[in-house]
Amino acid sequence: MNSSAWIEKGDKYIMKTYGRYPLVPVKGEGCYLWDADGKRYLDFLAGVAVNNLGHCHPKVTAALAKQAAELIHCSNYYNIPTQIELAELLCNLSFANKAFFCNSGAEANEAAIKLARKYSREKYGVDRYEIITAISSFHGRTMATVSATGQEKVQKFFDPLLHGFRHIPFNDAQALREAIGPCTCAVMLEPIQGEGGVVVPDAAYFQEVRKICDENNLILIFDEVQVGMGRTGKMFAHEHFGITPDIMTLAKALAGGAPIGAMIATDRLAESFTPGTHGSTFGGNPLVTAAAVATIRAIQEEGILNHTEEMGEYLMGELEALHKKFPSLIKDVRGIGLMIGVELAIPGGDIVKTALSRGLLLNCAQEKVLRFVPPLIVGKKEVDEMIAGLTEILAAL
Numbered sequence: 404m405n406s407s408a409w410i411e412k413g414d415k416y417i418m419k420t421y422g423r424y425p426l427v428p429v430k431g432e433g434c435y436l437w438d439a440d441g442k443r444y445l446d447f448l449a450g451v452a453v454n455n456l457g458h459c460h461p462k463v464t465a466a467l468a469k470q471a472a473e474l475i476h477c478s479n480y481y482n483i484p485t486q487i488e489l490a491e492l493l494c495n496l497s498f499a500n501k502a503f504f505c506n507s508g509a510e511a512n513e514a515a516i517k518l519a520r521k522y523s524r525e526k527y528g529v530d531r532y533e534i535i536t537a538i539s540s541f542h543g544r545t546m547a548t549v550s551a552t553g554q555e556k557v558q559k560f561f562d563p564l565l566h567g568f569r570h571i572p573f574n575d576a577q578a579l580r581e582a583i584g585p586c587t588c589a590v591m592l593e594p595i596q597g598e599g600g601v602v603v604p605d606a607a608y609f610q611e612v613r614k615i616c617d618e619n620n621l622i623l624i625f626d627e628v629q630v631g632m633g634r635t636g637k638m639f640a641h642e643h644f645g646i647t648p649d650i651m652t653l654a655k656a657l658a659g660g661a662p663i664g665a666m667i668a669t670d671r672l673a674e675s676f677t678p679g680t681h682g683s684t685f686g687g688n689p690l691v692t693a694a695a696v697a698t699i700r701a702i703q704e705e706g707i708l709n710h711t712e713e714m715g716e717y718l719m720g721e722l723e724a725l726h727k728k729f730p731s732l733i734k735d736v737r738g739i740g741l742m743i744g745v746e747l748a749i750p751g752g753d754i755v756k757t758a759l760s761r762g763l764l765l766n767c768a769q770e771k772v773l774r775f776v777p778p779l780i781v782g783k784k785e786v787d788e789m790i791a792g793l794t795e796i797l798a799a800l
């Protein structure tokens with residue numbers, strides 16, 4: 404079936420929760436996708452920061468194929484070797500001592516919210532339940548994570564929201580200090596806001612946040628669903644800020660495209676999750692955790708973090724050159740590693756559409772911020788190809 408036939412059928416049968424572009428990808432390799440008509444696309448969205456190793460990385464594909472032939476699923480009532488291996492890898496790479504697995508970023512944040520509340524009520528009483536999050540944050544689409552998210556467009560239509568969330572301006576330590584009350588139990592933040600438009604805080608902000616949390620016995624939760632797993636040139640984005648959280652959530656890129664979420668924490672907190680207090684049927688099943696183990700090993704074996712730093716600098720330099728070339732169209736270029744935002748003076752929707760028609764996949768967050776989250780394996784050749792395309796598009800405006 405060709406692309407237009409699939410699009411017509413999709414409109415008939417798939418709910419329109421996404422405004423879908425007229426693209427039907429059927430095959431992927433590295434930084435490229437091919438559609439149902441055989442046309443090739445350079446992918447600078449990578450499934451929204453999911454395909455960090457590119458499409459169908461041979462090690463991830465092989466791990467999935469092997470595990471699919473051995474054991475796809477079994478219950479979390481039993482011990483799952485690949486899940487245990489993954490938990491060990493994540494704990495060795497981070498501040499955490501224990502992991503909980505689920506199937507998405509929203510679920511990872513749900514788990515973090517539940518753990519923070521349970522720990523706090525046991526330690527300080529039932530009135531300690533409020534979680535402070537940031538304006539322009541994004542934490543997911545479930546009711547609790549919608550309530551946590553600091554964006555009206557995500558929340559409207561779904562009242563009443565879950566009680567117990569308070570939103571403060573991001574990158575403002577004084578606002579955090581002032582928001583803390585007797586009910587506050589935790590602070591949940593993205594190290595860099597992704598959906599919020601690639602918002603990078605000042606270097607000192609998170610050190611101040613950590614200090615405030617310590618002074619007030621608050622749990623610090625980092626939502627690294629989008630920025631974790633090497634995206635910024637470090638395995639976890641908070642490593643740039645020289646502090647650690649008490650809980651961290653991961654999802655998007657963790658299993659190279661297989662659906663997974665993880666909530667990892669220190670032992671002090673993890674002890675609150677006793678048998679029966681939380682769970683997930685599919686969470687951390689053999690298939691997805693085999694893919695995640697292969698993904699992390701590939702990041703380590705293939706020097707992906709150094710490469711990301713190098714390519715991030717290269718892409719940033721090229722985008723800054725575009726900024727100089729088109730000063731009236733581009734207002735700001737910002738980011739860390741291969742998590743880069745270009746703030747436009749105009750809405751970016753048409754640029755994304757034109758790019759698509761030219762075989763280039765871009766993304767726009769918050770209407771005016773072009774968000775560049777290519778596969779971390781991207782090379783100079785692909786960056787040059789993207790920049791050449793974008794330059795022509797901007798020049799024609």
Ligand SMILES: *Cc1c(COP(=O)(O)O)cnc(C)c1O
Pocket residue numbers: 506507508509510512541542543544593597598626627628629654655
């Ligand atoms: C994508 C995202 C989520 C939600 O993840 P899902 O897998 O879509 O539920 C949560 N937090 C952040 C920071 C994200 O970027």
